[in-house]
Amino acid sequence: MSVTFSNAYQILELKSGATSEEIRRAYLNLVRQHPPDRSPDKFREIHAAYEMLNDPMNLATALMTANRVRPDLSAVIVEAEKVRPRLATLNLLALGNLE
Amino acid sequence: MGSAARKADLARRQDQRLAKRDTQHPGFSHSAGLLELRPKIASAESIEDAAIFNKECRLKLSNELQLEATKVIEALELTGNSKFDEAIDRLKEIPRSSPFADWRLFIRGLHSYYSGELGATRQNWTRLDRARRPARIAATLLLAEVDESLGGESQTTSSVMVEHAKTLRFRKKAIAAAIAIAQVRHRDPGTTFSVSQSAMLSNFRDAFSKLDPEFVSTVSLACVQLSLHQGDWGLFERLIKTVPGPPDDPNWNRTKFLYATNFQGFDNVLEKVSKAYINQDLPRLTQLPEELKNALACKILLVLAEEKRSSQDVSTSIFSFRKSKNEYDQINDLFRKAIEKYPRYRPAHEKLIGSLEAQLEENGLSKSNEERLEKELVVAQEKFVQSIPDELETALSLIDFYLEEDQLDKANALVQRLSGQRLEDPLAKALPWKLKLREAMRLSRRKTDLALANKALDDAESLWPTWLNRNWLPFLHAALALRSGDLAKFEELKANAIRDQKISDFVGRLMAFAALQQMNIPIANLKPFRTEIDLQIKNASKASLADLFSIGAFFWDLVRTGLEHKGYRLQASKLGRAFADQIKFHDNSDLDATQVNAFCWGAHHRFWPLGNDYSPKPSFKKLAMKEARIAAAVLEWLIECDSFPDSRMVDYQPLITLTKEAARHEKDPFYRYQFDQIADEAIDIVSEVKARDAQRRSYATTFIDEGEYSEDEDEEFDDVCDCPKCRAKRARMSGILEDEDDANGEWSEGVNDIRDIPPIIRKVTLALGPMGMSELDLLIKSDFLLRSSEEFMDKIGRIFSRHGLSMMHAIEFVMTFQEMAERDMAEIGISTFGDIEQDDVEQDETSARTSGASSSPTLTAEERKSARKQREKELERKKRQASQNRSKR
Structure with a gap:
């Protein structure tokens, strides 16, 4: 799999827009799971994705590149649907009220 | 109106608003109740569970348990903000034996639940103690996942839980509303997001922003992205007023900037939003790393500079010749600011250097401007090499500059720095040799240093690169002998070298002359050698091909090592032309090493033009x-x-x-x-x-609906495509338009704004298309002085013939263009030639115009053509003369 900016997040199992700290953590976690001696290809891929996201200029270039592909709103909705809505802590705790 | 009446009126209006919202999104008011829910302590609630949301209860716990309760609260907050990893970190500190272990299990399940993995969620939550709050919350959340009626709930489910579960159904309603936005069909295939969708989005946001902010944000951002795929700036602006920007572009300034680059005449918008993003937004984005902020600023400044350059290219296309100094300065300043922001970005340096070099290549540059630009170029190169230490090409060029300027210390420092790197380029490896050779040349300036110069030359000899011919070396020794006043030794060494290398006297003299120039022989002593060489170069066309091959190979060595002497340019161009003329007739089937080197030299200087179809012979x-x-x-x-x-x-x-x-x-x-x-x-x-x-x-x-254009397939052509079919059709199209023009006396609607442009220019513009025009533009800009020479006309003729236009069109175009250009220049007071020559040319042009009377309406077409040709020849002769005078001067 060739690493591009858009799939680098996927490879590191992150949501796009993850912070540099999150990127570093995800990278270290994955490297622990796929050490170079056991799965060299996967390691290379993870490393390339990390390099891609870790270089500020790569990030800036991606952010400064207009998206040429027209987004599919229906697909965005389907994708967003998979994730449950987050509840505010107090509202969540109130779901355990007995009356 | 009294305060009670005002309150009643406000309440009525609010009810009306809510009623309207409920009709748009039925069931919303029920879900809205979720936001009002607050946890209440139940009668049998354990103190640990109550401690999670009640401070008083928390304070009653032991210190250790208080700490654990705080960890649970933090983990819940972090989970609500999707920071799962950090939440897990907090939970690690809660032991399994703790009364908060259930909360640990619940939060782990909550992560799976939020990620939509219900299997993993259930696995975690089935182990919860049903008597406690985490189990009740989990049961309510899972209940909301079952069918809409909620009729199949188990007996353990209380009515309160069912009510709560119903409030959790808002996502389904939000999805339905979002799908309604997505399903709007547009009449115009070019529309990607319409005004009605924008209104629907606004309602959708009003209804669900508080309940489901993440989903609303995702859908809203996708809608803005959709709107960027059409040319409707107004809709885009209205849309972003209601939708908050993404975290890294909260005020949409960066997006506005990128979108504005698609519009003509948006220079002010580009400047305004780029400034707003760089100076206001970026400093406030504290969550972004500084390096990323600088990289973003650098990219924006580069795009701005490029936009400025291209917008000025349009205004300075074939109708005027060059950008003003001020325009160039603005562009260069933007490049410099970009470099300042992110010095490690190579393209920023390359663009600045490219811009300065382009400026330096322009004709008609005053001496002071040339010097200023050269200084700026050196500063830019130094900055490049300093910021990116492995930038070899610029480093080598700088070293050459330092050596030429006798700034040996700087050259030495750079060579030392490069020697610390593992370099592959043989030229870089040969730098110590070049440094010694240059040192010998520099030391030859003073007679008192000649011994040192000889020593340096000996050192250079010992370092001579293996891949470089050594045949110049004896001539360098001979030159040093002459510098010390020993003419006999010079002649002897020269004769030996000519004999040993089996070269002609002409080649030997040329190599010796190059060495003499480099070894600083005084002008008076150099003069006899120069006279001989000049005479022979004047008759270069009569030189044998063998000599030209040898000279070419020698010059190639000078060129590739950057050791061209002061008179090289003049000699090389004349000899190169002679070489190119003769090589045409030579059987090139079997070349020796010298001949191949000479060929490389010819190719390097592009001494032979490309053929009609842009191919080498x-x-x-x-x-x-x-x-x-x-x-x-x-x-x-x-x-x-x-x-x-x-x-x-x-x-x-x-x-x-x-x-x-x-x-x-x-x-x-x-x-x-x-x-x-x-x-x-x-x-x-x-x-x-x-x-x-x-x-x-x-x-x-993506953008072209083929069916729409397939009605008249015969006239379908691509504005940019350079294939013969499209070129021919563009030419035919230009013919059609011209006919209409003749018949109606004016252009059809929509092209009135270019009515002032002469017909031939319009015709050529249409026939050549953007690619052809940019090629033509490049050719015109590439050498102003050649504009009416045979070579120039030949090149123009070739471009025109490829686009279905004749040589007559080319001549007419050049004549018209020249008239326009001269008028433009007269208006702005730019002189392209030197003062004297320009006066000369203008005088002759005036007389040519008067005598040719090319624009006289009483002349026949034939007479006009003849007059034009005559005038063109005259102009050409004069301008060539002016060019030569200028070069000589």
């Missing part, structure tokens, strides 16, 4: 397929040739492959490295062309 092509050095030379020649369209590089794939392959086997390190570099550059060009084609194809399928 077939004999060169054949030779290139046999000899990798020629293949590399041909490729370099094509890469360097401004008028060679990049798209044609694809045709040279066999040469690229041959050169790349030869790089692996070539024994000469110089050529081995050169092959690799040239082949890679050609490969990059081919890749770019292919990527561009692919992008154009994808655009065509």
